[in-house]
Structure formats: C-alpha cells, structure tokens
Amino acid sequence: MMKLLSVLLVLVGTLALVHGFSVPLESITKASPLSKEEMNTLMTVRMPFVLAFHDGEDNLDEDIISEYAQQLDGLGRFATVDVSNPKYADFLKTLDVSTADHPSFRVYGFSAPKTDFLDTENFEEVVPYVRDSLPDDLITTVPDPSVFQQMLVEDLQQKKLPVFILTNKDGVPDMVTKLGIWLGRTFGFHMFIKPDPNTMQSLGLTKLPTIVVMAPTKAEGDSLAFAPQPYDRTRFGGLKFLNVVHYLLSIQNALARDGVLEEVFAAFGADKQAEEPFTSSSSSSNDVEREDVFEVTAETPDFCSENQLGLCIIAFLDGSPANQDKDTQIDVLKQVQSDPANKGRILRFMWVDQVCRPDLGQAFGVDIDKVPTVIAVSPKRQKFALQLGAFSPKSISEFITGVLTGRVSIQPFSQMPSVGADDDCTAAHAAFALPVEEEDDIDLDDIMAEILEEEERKGAEEDDAAADMAAQADAIRAREEEAELEHKRKLAQLEIERLNRASNCSCCVCV
Structure with missing residues (x-):
C-alpha cells in the first residue's frame, strides 16, 4: 500500500479545468465577465453556462446579478456579456444574438456540443433548466x-x-x-x-x-x-x-x-487488475452481477419503481407467436447489456409484450406499429427518452450514452403504468393474429354505371324540382296580377261614383 500523502498543496488563484478554460476558484459561485477562453470553448464543453446579457456597464445591476449567481450556486458557470463591447461582437454572431434585441439570459445545459438552449427573461426558469440537463450518471x-x-x-x-x-x-x-x-x-x-x-x-x-x-x-x-x-x-x-x-x-x-x-x-489498461484496496464482509469481484434481461409481467410489479437508481431500458416487442424475430430481438438487448460501454452503469434491461400490454407502450407514445423500439426511463426523475434509431446493439448503446450524457433530451411522464394480473396474453395474441376480412371484388364498370345512374337520377329530380318551382312562380305571378287588376277596377268604380254625385249636386242643393 502507498503511504498517505504527507504533502497537500492548497491551490489558490486560478483553477485549471479540463473543460478548456480557467476560472478563479472564488468565482465558481459568482458572476464575472465571459472570458476569451470561454468564448472559444463554451459550445464544446459539457459545463452548464448561464449568460446574462446587458448593454453597457451602466445597465448592469451588480447586486441583482450577484443574487442570481447565488441562486445558481455553482451548478454551472454564470457569466455576464456586454453586448456593446466590441470584443463580444463575433461571439454574439455565432450565438445569433442581436445587440438590439437580446434575451436577458441564455442558458446552456450539461451537454456537448451545445445545440439546445433556453432564452428567457425570467431567472426562475434558469435553475430548473440546468438541473433537468444533468445526466443520471453524473454521480x-x-x-x-x-x-x-x-x-x-x-x-x-x-x-x-x-x-x-x-x-x-x-x-x-x-x-x-x-x-x-x-x-x-x-x-x-x-x-x-x-x-x-x-x-x-x-x-x-x-x-x-x-x-x-x-x-x-x-x-x-x-x-x-x-x-x-x-x-x-x-x-x-x-x-x-x-x-x-x-x-x-x-x-x-x-x-x-x-x-x-x-x-x-x-x-492501466482494460485487462489490468488492481490489488484489493481493503477487505470487507462481502467478496470482491471484477464483474458486477447484472440482473438478466426479463419480461415485464404481473410477477414483476416493481420492474421500474421510483426507488430504483439509474435507468430502466425497456424494449417494446411483438411478443406474439407470429413474431419469428422475438428471440433475436431479446438477444439484441442482451448484447447491449454486455457492451463494454455500459460497464459500470446502473442499467436494468427488460422487455414488454406490446401486443398483450398495449397500455404500457402507449403511456410513452409507443403503439404496436412502432415496435420493436426502446425507451430509457429515469424512474427517480420521472423522465424518459424514446429511441429513434435502428433496433441494433450499436444504435441502442449509443442512445443510452446519449441519454446519460445529456445529448439525448428527456421528457417527463406522469406515472409508470402497472401490469394487470388478469392480462390474457393468449387471447390478445389470438385476436392480433386474426386475418383482416377482405371485401368481395367489385367490378369497376359496375361502380361507374351505378355512379352514372345515380347522377342521372339526381339530375332528373333536380329538373322536376326546377319545373315545379317555375310553375309555382307562374301561379303566384298570375294571382298577383289578378289581384292588382281587381284593385284597379275597385278604384275606377269609386271614381265613377264620386263623379256621379258631383254631377247631381250641380243642379240642386245637396244636403
């Protein structure tokens, strides 16, 4: 065993980080102007960055910025950017940020390269965004x-x-x-x-x-x-x-x-063995005993409970006898589990018969027409990601790495569905295997003849309706004309009677 180190150098001044930039130790939890080093490395490092934009030193409220930095509390780099300073001109162009119309904050999460970000005027959105970007295997x-x-x-x-x-x-x-x-x-x-x-x-x-x-x-x-x-x-x-x-x-x-x-x-290489550092009540082994890939059934109610650490890797398959590739697809999961890239990661592999238990897949946007496919679930954070690539060991392993490193975005889900004890998979498989009833062949000429006949019938009905409407209109006009003539006759009769009375009164006194 190596003797305990007797000399420990307490570092002060700058902290040289493998992220590619240096920052004073005391500034980790404080805000300070973005450096040239950071401008060159920001987009390629996994460190979360919060950029606070301001226009001129006079418009920077240091007390408020200091308060915001304390709220972030070292969960990422908090840097200020003066959009009026010429040294930031090229950098702002790469960010596609306008000097005239810029957000108050731009937030980059824990990922590299940095393709996703949040522009916001409300600092209350910043810390949750940063926390959501942190991968499950960070610690x-x-x-x-x-x-x-x-x-x-x-x-x-x-x-x-x-x-x-x-x-x-x-x-x-x-x-x-x-x-x-x-x-x-x-x-x-x-x-x-x-x-x-x-x-x-x-x-x-x-x-x-x-x-x-x-x-x-x-x-x-x-x-x-x-x-x-x-x-x-x-x-x-x-x-x-x-x-x-x-x-x-x-x-x-x-x-x-x-x-x-x-x-x-x-x-130190992959085949190098380390001397046992200490003894314990449990025996040591260079290989973690992994749980075998298993099917999610009523006998595995805690298949991905919120108390579990790491990720649940759930494959949705067609579990019916009609799927001749089922065993091969399960073997793909086993290959992913034994992939050296996943060694040391806390992962639990399982598969779901989507034909028998469609509710499980539908809770994560997976229907039977999308199988086989894989999701990665973080039960503690109640978030998941859906794989969009091929169902192959390489593609699935890359997907898992992307989820753990933050390159693949994850989204929340409300609750992990339960598996019913009364699920009848045999009946579900039988129903799924039933052939779709085919309609009798229909002659195209018959269809066209029926269409033409229907159109002719509708045309005749429309002609009859038009004739009826025309006849009704003629009858109405005739009645209106007759009524008008009758009215004129009555007016003429009244005028004759008035003239007669006037003539009789001209030769005698009318009383």
Missing part, C-alpha cells in the same frame, strides 16, 4: 461493497481519480452534484450510503459524512494498489464546496508532481 451510487474495486478500475481506465462520499443519508447533496459538474472530467464521484463497519475500518474512518480519494500507486510485481486519502477537516475546514475543491486538486497536484498519475494512467 454514481455504490450499490454494494463488492463492486467497490470495479469502480476503482473503471475510473482509472477513464483517467480519473476515484472519489467516494460516505454518508448515512440518502440522496446526492448539491455540493456533490457541483463537484461532478466542475471536476467530473478528472475525478469519478461515487456516493457510498450507509457503509458497513468493516468498510469504515478498512478505510481508516471513524465518523460520517466524509470524503475519501483512493490514490493509486504501483505496487510490487507491477500491480496496482490504492491508498485512501480521507478529507482532513483540520487542514481544509468543513465539508463545503470550495474547501473540497481545494482538497481534491491538492491531491491531484501532488500525484501529478510525483509522476504517479502519468505512470498509472499510461500503464
């Missing part, structure tokens, strides 16, 4: 001490220093999430919840919570060993974000200075 959880060694091996294969956060509380604290965001490219972060006494003793720990870096070294016989480097509260202070960053970078710097990291990373 992994040690499910059992038996996989402890495997996690060490996998971290070194990825040129990362293994870091374990030991605690009695469930969940991932925000401080640990921020460590994964800022230092996840050079450190592998793992939650070890409620460790057993043997583990505590083997690591030389007496109280929780604490953090341990497993520092690698070359041992006798060209093998590897690990020495636990516990967090030193007397040297670094309480378990706060910036204190822990100082601690981690100090160990990394000491190992790099002594040439240990370069030597170990260069020598």
Whole structure:
C-alpha cells in the first residue's frame, strides 16, 4: 500500500479545468465577465453556462446579478456579456444574438456540443433548466461493497481519480452534484450510503459524512494498489464546496508532481487488475452481477419503481407467436447489456409484450406499429427518452450514452403504468393474429354505371324540382296580377261614383 500523502498543496488563484478554460476558484459561485477562453470553448464543453446579457456597464445591476449567481450556486458557470463591447461582437454572431434585441439570459445545459438552449427573461426558469440537463450518471451510487474495486478500475481506465462520499443519508447533496459538474472530467464521484463497519475500518474512518480519494500507486510485481486519502477537516475546514475543491486538486497536484498519475494512467489498461484496496464482509469481484434481461409481467410489479437508481431500458416487442424475430430481438438487448460501454452503469434491461400490454407502450407514445423500439426511463426523475434509431446493439448503446450524457433530451411522464394480473396474453395474441376480412371484388364498370345512374337520377329530380318551382312562380305571378287588376277596377268604380254625385249636386242643393 502507498503511504498517505504527507504533502497537500492548497491551490489558490486560478483553477485549471479540463473543460478548456480557467476560472478563479472564488468565482465558481459568482458572476464575472465571459472570458476569451470561454468564448472559444463554451459550445464544446459539457459545463452548464448561464449568460446574462446587458448593454453597457451602466445597465448592469451588480447586486441583482450577484443574487442570481447565488441562486445558481455553482451548478454551472454564470457569466455576464456586454453586448456593446466590441470584443463580444463575433461571439454574439455565432450565438445569433442581436445587440438590439437580446434575451436577458441564455442558458446552456450539461451537454456537448451545445445545440439546445433556453432564452428567457425570467431567472426562475434558469435553475430548473440546468438541473433537468444533468445526466443520471453524473454521480454514481455504490450499490454494494463488492463492486467497490470495479469502480476503482473503471475510473482509472477513464483517467480519473476515484472519489467516494460516505454518508448515512440518502440522496446526492448539491455540493456533490457541483463537484461532478466542475471536476467530473478528472475525478469519478461515487456516493457510498450507509457503509458497513468493516468498510469504515478498512478505510481508516471513524465518523460520517466524509470524503475519501483512493490514490493509486504501483505496487510490487507491477500491480496496482490504492491508498485512501480521507478529507482532513483540520487542514481544509468543513465539508463545503470550495474547501473540497481545494482538497481534491491538492491531491491531484501532488500525484501529478510525483509522476504517479502519468505512470498509472499510461500503464492501466482494460485487462489490468488492481490489488484489493481493503477487505470487507462481502467478496470482491471484477464483474458486477447484472440482473438478466426479463419480461415485464404481473410477477414483476416493481420492474421500474421510483426507488430504483439509474435507468430502466425497456424494449417494446411483438411478443406474439407470429413474431419469428422475438428471440433475436431479446438477444439484441442482451448484447447491449454486455457492451463494454455500459460497464459500470446502473442499467436494468427488460422487455414488454406490446401486443398483450398495449397500455404500457402507449403511456410513452409507443403503439404496436412502432415496435420493436426502446425507451430509457429515469424512474427517480420521472423522465424518459424514446429511441429513434435502428433496433441494433450499436444504435441502442449509443442512445443510452446519449441519454446519460445529456445529448439525448428527456421528457417527463406522469406515472409508470402497472401490469394487470388478469392480462390474457393468449387471447390478445389470438385476436392480433386474426386475418383482416377482405371485401368481395367489385367490378369497376359496375361502380361507374351505378355512379352514372345515380347522377342521372339526381339530375332528373333536380329538373322536376326546377319545373315545379317555375310553375309555382307562374301561379303566384298570375294571382298577383289578378289581384292588382281587381284593385284597379275597385278604384275606377269609386271614381265613377264620386263623379256621379258631383254631377247631381250641380243642379240642386245637396244636403
């Protein structure tokens, strides 16, 4: 075993990050102007970025910006951009942001390259957007001490220093999430919840919570060993974000200075075995015992419960006897499960007979005409993603990687459907296999003759109706003319009578 590192260099000043830019340690949780380095690397790094646009220094309310940065609290880089400053002109063009009409905030999530973003005037939308972009495997959880060694091996294969956060509380604290965001490219972060006494003793720990870096070294016989480097509260202070960053970078710097990291990373390959770092009550193994691919039935009610970590990989298949490719499709899932790219990931593989249980697929927008297909479900976050590529090991593995890294967007779902105990798959398969009844052949000439006959009948009816309407109109006109003549006769008769009375009165006195 390697002796405990006696020299830990406390870093101050700038923090050189593998993301490709440097930022002062004390500015991680504060707002500061976007640097030239950041302009060159922003679109290609996985770090979340929040850009606050303003027009001139006089229009920057530093108190409000400081308050916003405190709300983000280190979950990403908070940078200000003065749209009136010429040094940002080309950068703004690449973002397609107008100097005259720009949003208050542009938010890029944890992904690379950065294709999706949020433009908003309301800062209340910023932090939820950033949190939703964080992948499920940013911080992994040690499910059992038996996989402890495997996690060490996998971290070194990825040129990362293994870091374990030991605690009695469930969940991932925000401080640990921020460590994964800022230092996840050079450190592998793992939650070890409620460790057993043997583990505590083997690591030389007496109280929780604490953090341990497993520092690698070359041992006798060209093998590897690990020495636990516990967090030193007397040297670094309480378990706060910036204190822990100082601690981690100090160990990394000491190992790099002594040439240990370069030597170990260069020598460590996929077939390299690490010496057991400590003993525990559970036996160690280099291979995680994975659960076999299984079918979702009434006997698996908790197939993807909200208490499960990681992702549920659910394939929707035609499970009826008519699908001769069913076994091959299940084998595809098994190949994805054993893919080296998925080694160490917390994944649970299963398949659903969509013919028998259509409600399950329909809850995620999957109908029978879309099978076979795959979804990845994060039960804790109640979000999922639907694979759009081919049903092949390569395509599905790339899809899973995309979900875990944030390149594939995920969307919420309301509730995981349950599986009914009374689902009759035999009847469902039989109904699905019933042939579609075909209509009798119809002669096209007969159809055309019927159409012409119908048109002629309608034409005749329309002609008759028009004739009736014309006759009715003639009758109405005749009655109107007769009434008018009668009215004129009455007027003429009245006029004659008036003239007669006037003539009689001209020769006598009329009383």
